Every structure is written in C-alpha cells, then in structure tokens.
Amino acid sequence: MNLEDYQGIWVFIEIKDGQIAPVSLELLGAGRELADKRKTDLAGLVIGSSVEEFASTLFEHGADIVYMYDDELFHYYRTESYMRAVFDCSEKHKPEVILYGATPNGKDLASAVATDLPTGLTADTTILDIEEDTGLLLASRPAFGGNIMATILCKKYRPQMATVRPKVMKALPREIGRTGKLIKETINLKEEDIRTKVLEIVSETTKNTSIDEADIIVAGGKGLGSKNGFQLIHQFADVLGAAVGGSRDVVEAGWIEHHHQVGQTGLTVTPKIYFAIGISGAIQHIVGMQNSGLIIAINKDPDAPIFQTCHYGIVGDAAEVVPILIKAFEETLDRRASHA
Numbered sequence: 001m002n003l004e005d006y007q008g009i010w011v012f013i014e015i016k017d018g019q020i021a022p023v024s025l026e027l028l029g030a031g032r033e034l035a036d037k038r039k040t041d042l043a044g045l046v047i048g049s050s051v052e053e054f055a056s057t058l059f060e061h062g063a064d065i066v067y068m069y070d071d072e073l074f075h076y077y078r079t080e081s082y083m084r085a086v087f088d089c090s091e092k093h094k095p096e097v098i099l100y101g102a103t104p105n106g107k108d109l110a111s112a113v114a115t116d117l118p119t120g121l122t123a124d125t126t127i128l129d130i131e132e133d134t135g136l137l138l139a140s141r142p143a144f145g146g147n148i149m150a151t152i153l154c155k156k157y158r159p160q161m162a163t164v165r166p167k168v169m170k171a172l173p174r175e176i177g178r179t180g181k182l183i184k185e186t187i188n189l190k191e192e193d194i195r196t197k198v199l200e201i202v203s204e205t206t207k208n209t210s211i212d213e214a215d216i217i218v219a220g221g222k223g224l225g226s227k228n229g230f231q232l233i234h235q236f237a238d239v240l241g242a243a244v245g246g247s248r249d250v251v252e253a254g255w256i257e258h259h260h261q262v263g264q265t266g267l268t269v270t271p272k273i274y275f276a277i278g279i280s281g282a283i284q285h286i287v288g289m290q291n292s293g294l295i296i297a298i299n300k301d302p303d304a305p306i307f308q309t310c311h312y313g314i315v316g317d318a319a320e321v322v323p324i325l326i327k328a329f330e331e332t333l334d335r336r337a338s339h340a
Contacts, residue, residue: 043095
C-alpha cells in the first residue's frame, strides 16, 4: 500500500428520517479543519434514495466534493449494500480519512467497512487532529474506564477511519450559495445480491423527554446513595420540566435505564443547563456533558473532579441540598404563574 496515493478527508453523510443527520454536518465542520490543515479537499459521501437535493446543503456546510449513490436499492440502511458502496467509492478515489457519526448505523457501517478494506477504526472519538506533513490522523478518546485519554494512530493502512459522537464537534455556519463538485456514482449491485430484507419499520416511542434534545437535564450519580435516593432526581426534574440523566454507575446499578446515561458509553448532551448531582466527575462522564451551556454541580466531596468542570458548585449532601432547591423552584415558579 502506497500511502501517498490516498488524499482527501471524507465524511459519511447519514440520512435520517429524510434529513441529513446533525452529526454529519458537525463532522463536516471538523473535517473542514483537517482538510485545511492538509491543504486537501473535503468530501461528503451520500448513500440513499432521492438524495440529490442534499448536495447543496453539504456544499454550504463546507464540502468541496459530494460523492453520491442515489438508488432505490439504498432506500433503507442495510449493512451489506451500504458497505459495498463505501468500499467501491473508497477503492476508486482513495481517501486519506473517513469520518462517521457514532450513531447505530454509523458504528455498524464503519466496522463493516474497516473489516472489508481492511483498515483501522477508532471508535467514539472525542478529539480529532491531523499531522500536517504526514497526514496521520490523531484520534483521541477516553480509555481504561475513562481514566486517561488515548490517542490512536493508524500508521500503515489507509483510509484512516473514526466514529465521532453526536454533539462533540461543531457544524460550520451555513455559507449560502457556496458550491462544489457533485460526482454521481453507480455500483454493480442488485437486490438479490443483498441477503438482508427490510420487512417493517417500527418507530421507537417513549414517554420521557429525550435527554439529547432537552434544554435542561438533571443528572444523578452514586452519591445519591440508593435507587430510592435517586428519586430526588426525578422529583427535581419534574419541577423544572427537565430530562433525567445518570452516570454509568447508576445505570449499572439498575437505578435508571441505559438510554438516560450520559458519558462516553452513553449519550453526549449539550443542554442549556446541566445539573450534576452526586456525580464525582470521571472523565468518562465529563466528555458527555462538558459542552453544556451552564453546569451546576452538587457533591459533598469538595475535591470531586466535577468542580473543575462546573460553572457553579455546591458542596453538600444531595439528600439535604436537592429538597431545598425543589422547594425554592416550586415557590418561584408558582409566583411567576400567579403573576402571568
């Protein structure tokens, strides 16, 4: 493999519910920085059905080139068909780097492509950089339970690949009227070549506010003492109209379901206000909420790492502090309602 044959930064563009997934635009922002540093092109790779309309949006968010597989065969995401398309395009155009969103489909696709090429893949990356001279991708992520940050390199194989969590990177402001080069690709693939068949699409429903979309999150950790103690988090969230989050420890303890978990092995969130209650502040959790607008921490340990990240901190027992906050907010909100 001649590494010099590989040029350009690519982003796999995920289409979700008929729209470009936000993480794909975020990765175009990160990819633009990498491409500028390498003085090379940034490309978006779109696979789907009736997707040509998305090209202009990708150009306006930083892409120089859009490679597009537009066929009814790709109407639904299936590992086999999408992997064949990414493999085909990569073999033709030889990108130096391919970035994927760390979504269920993105992670599935990236691992399949990495196996087939073959090349290396860094999962759940939180920091991206690239060596200007060599083009070596520096993909960093928490390791060893979140106690250290590891930078992973793929020195001998191309393309270098990484998945990146939603909301970790920032999308570029839309540049109206910016254009680029659209390249329509085709592949010798038929429906009968694909073993997986989509029989039915069942939408997920939940009565709870999705924490990755919430403006306010009240998150609790093991410092609450027990599953019963964790009920304070639910009570506080109800008063504020907030979503409930939790650390990995409380999820593993069975105090709350996994889809509420914030952190490296859960969700990355960016609410306007984030309450971290009884959470020590391991890096594994911090990477999932550090970009919140306002972080308020409550912990009885004055040396807890969370106080190095928060904007405001309260040193105290959550069992004593949270009921006081609940009462204060209830009274304040009641007064506002009475004057409305």
